[in-house]
Amino acid sequence: MTVILYWGDDDFAIAKAVSTIQQSALDPAWMSFNYEKISPDREDAAISALDSAMTPPFGMGKRLVWLADTTLMQQCSEGLLAELERTLPQIPATTILLLTSKNKPDGRLKSTKTIQKYANVQEFSLIPPWKTAELSQRVQIVAKELGLKLTSDAIELLAEAVGNNTRQLYLELAKLQLLAGEGKQIDRAMVASLVTANTQNSLQLATAIRIGDVGTALQLITELIDRNEPALKIVATLVGQFRTWLWVKMLLDAGEKDDRVIATAAGLGNPKRLFFIKQELQATTTDRLAASLPKLLDLEFNLKRGGETTSTLQMHAIELCQIFRL
Structure with a gap:
């Protein structure tokens, strides 16, 4: 495919995909002539990319033109749209025009429809932290890619530990590969001994809040910040x-008895976790849990507005603990 569009907020996954294209399409001896990355702050970046894409490669290999962080799928002038419609069908097979964007393409725009008509489109979005089944599946996919064998409980623990951080997932699997050695299966004990589980500490923070333990909640916040855990990732967990x-x-309050139905609705990858979750929820109520979510959204909003990280987390943690101490 001559035109490729990668979009999503998983920067590491996109970078790996771009690297794969570079290795397969470019001849190392001619890379300086045939590879161009055009940044969004460059004047007439899109026009420059389209013009460069029409230039034949020098020497061996293909030509790769990368229009990074483009906003063509969010806004596009009539003149630029006309240039897209004229150029995209004419890009030679010896050139790859790569478009990347953090934002989801706006399907209502003519520019988006035009690009999708000619491009191979692939999404690289971070998996929401609460979709544990998808996180575990992601661990399995990457482990298979690296030729590693993990037990099911090792996969689950690793997914909980790294969350949706793709970069950390690759790093942790690389360390586990060295620890396990060639062909050895990686079990839960290996993961627990090697992987720093900041996500687990965030889950411990959630537990402290649910039981109204202010002291433990504040201590866990301090530990997470000291480990440079991003505040918004803590909130997402x-x-x-x-x-x-x-x-x-x-x-449960509605009388549902089937654990598989409950697990599916709650997005749990492993229905066996319900045994422990049911025990955790015996001492709380639906109203208290429901009241916590607006507080968490308010916490996220304040952090995104630039609130001081530690004090903002601590203040909201105290307020959340009070909900469960009433």
């Missing part, structure tokens, strides 16, 4: 955990 608890509690 909290939102996912409280959303899971709320779903399970609501279904």
